[in-house]
Amino acid sequence: MYAQMIKSEATKEDPEKLAAFQARIDADDKIEPKDWMPLGYRKTLVRQIGQHAHSEIVGQLPEGNWVTRAPTLERKAILLAKVQDEAGHGLYLYCAAETLGVSRDELTEDLLSGKMKYSSIFNYPTLTWADMGAVGWLVDGAAIMNQVPLQRTSYGPYARAMVRICKEESFHQRQGYDIMMKMANGTSAQKRMAQDALNRFWYPALMMFGPSDKDSVHSEQSMAWKIKMNTNDELRQKFVDQTVPQAEYLGLTVPDPAVKWNDKTKRYDFSEPDWDEFFDVIKGNGPCNTERLAARNRAWDDGAWVRDGFLAHARKKAARRMAAE
Amino acid sequence: MSSVNPAPYDAPETEAARPRDEWPLWEIFIRGQHGLNHRHVGSLHAADAEMAVKNARDVYTRRNEGVSIWAVEARHIAASSPSDKGPFYEPAQSKVYRHPTFFDIPDEAGHM
Numbered sequence: 001m002y003a004q005m006i007k008s009e010a011t012k013e014d015p016e017k018l019a020a021f022q023a024r025i026d027a028d029d030k031i032e033p034k035d036w037m038p039l040g041y042r043k044t045l046v047r048q049i050g051q052h053a054h055s056e057i058v059g060q061l062p063e064g065n066w067v068t069r070a071p072t073l074e075r076k077a078i079l080l081a082k083v084q085d086e087a088g089h090g091l092y093l094y095c096a097a098e099t100l101g102v103s104r105d106e107l108t109e110d111l112l113s114g115k116m117k118y119s120s121i122f123n124y125p126t127l128t129w130a131d132m133g134a135v136g137w138l139v140d141g142a143a144i145m146n147q148v149p150l151q152r153t154s155y156g157p158y159a160r161a162m163v164r165i166c167k168e169e170s171f172h173q174r175q176g177y178d179i180m181m182k183m184a185n186g187t188s189a190q191k192r193m194a195q196d197a198l199n200r201f202w203y204p205a206l207m208m209f210g211p212s213d214k215d216s217v218h219s220e221q222s223m224a225w226k227i228k229m230n231t232n233d234e235l236r237q238k239f240v241d242q243t244v245p246q247a248e249y250l251g252l253t254v255p256d257p258a259v260k261w262n263d264k265t266k267r268y269d270f271s272e273p274d275w276d277e278f279f280d281v282i283k284g285n286g287p288c289n290t291e292r293l294a295a296r297n298r299a300w301d302d303g304a305w306v307r308d309g310f311l312a313h314a315r316k317k318a319a320r321r322m323a324a325e
Numbered sequence: 326m327s328s329v330n331p332a333p334y335d336a337p338e339t340e341a342a343r344p345r346d347e348w349p350l351w352e353i354f355i356r357g358q359h360g361l362n363h364r365h366v367g368s369l370h371a372a373d374a375e376m377a378v379k380n381a382r383d384v385y386t387r388r389n390e391g392v393s394i395w396a397v398e399a400r401h402i403a404a405s406s407p408s409d410k411g412p413f414y415e416p417a418q419s420k421v422y423r424h425p426t427f428f429d430i431p432d433e434a435g436h437m
Contacts (some may be wrong), residue, residue: 035407095368105347310372
């Protein structure tokens with residue numbers, strides 16, 4: 001998802017404390033920042049929330065790519081609002097991570113050095129305006145699948161961040177589908193662009209949910225802690241079941257000949273994405289990994305004088321106030 | 326979203342805390358349209374109070390969520406601690422007479 005392949009930390013602590021902690025989680029109690037928590041819980045959450053936050057921030061890049069080239073002023077304003085929301089989502093999540101005792105700049109530095117990851121999906125390019133539709137519809141759609149259950153996650157600040165994010169995310173998905181409808185009902189060239197966008201984003205969107213459950217080694221502990229609410233395959237299936245009829249409505253074809261309604265399971269059958277590609281992208285070899293990380297590093301370096309300047313100004317003002325008192 | 330005085334992140338793997346020049350953390354409170362109390366909505370970083378209020382406007386009121394913003398630097402907030410839970414809140418549990426439903430008023434007395 002926005003957080004993929006998060007390694008759960010084993011935890012070696014007082015068994016009595018651990019049992020009491022697990023009992024609180026089983027009773028759907030929320031864990032708050034100053035409560036006792038196992039070190040593994042804390043570290044896994046920092047990693048997960050941090051990766052989630054990084055994904056929101058890096059996720060602005062593929063869409064920011066089209067802000068100046070949106071087809072109308074209204075589309076441009078909408079896209080800007082959406083990209084601005086993503087920055088806000090990043091901020092909510094960094095704040096949630098900060099309650100665990102890590103600073104935002106520390107997390108940012110770990111992103112910029114490549115030590116921490118962001119979702120694989122943002123390493124794919126956005127080549128045409130139709131991609132703005134496909135990203136909103138499929139990428140934000142997949143994100144919602146994961147984020148809605150996370151509103152019930154055991155860590156209070158994370159759950160509350162998710163509530164805010166989910167409220168805004170639904171606008172994102174709808175604006176994407178709205179673009180797709182316009183394109184799919186447009187000229188034959190526009191329809192071709194819409195189909196091409198679906199072709200390119202379908203499998204990368206399926207990969208967002210992470211590897212198949214049989215290869216997903218970190219799920220068990222995270223699910224017991226309720227920081228992961230569903231398995232990867234469950235969410236992926238749910239996404240396919242929701243999305244295939246939406247593609248049909250658009251008159252577009254999902255680029256997988258195996259997609260077929262299964263009357264027995266009452267679900268759609270579909271093909272697994274190419275997992276070798278997924279692991280390769282995670283490793284840094286996707287089409288845009290280098291470009292994305294370079295863009296984030298450039299923004300951070302170029303903004304340094306602004307951050308420093310504001311801080312120096314604030315300190316000077318505070319010192320003057322002190323002197324006057 | 327955030328809480329004040331975060332618990333120490335004492336992960337053994339991480340490097341020793343470096344002194345950092347980060348903008349301080351502010352907690353943001355917003356009053357909605359209908360005359361309710363300011364409510365904690367989340368936190369953000371800002372160099373000073375003026376920037377905190379402006380950033381709060383950008384981050385937390387993009388959809389008409391409020392008509393008034395308070396920003397408080399997180400380090401100025403005093404908070405109760407989880408270990409106080411017992412001594413702090415238990416005394417209230419035995420004082421059911423503080424609730425109006427404790428008293429039975431006969432129907433004949435009318436609405437009260």
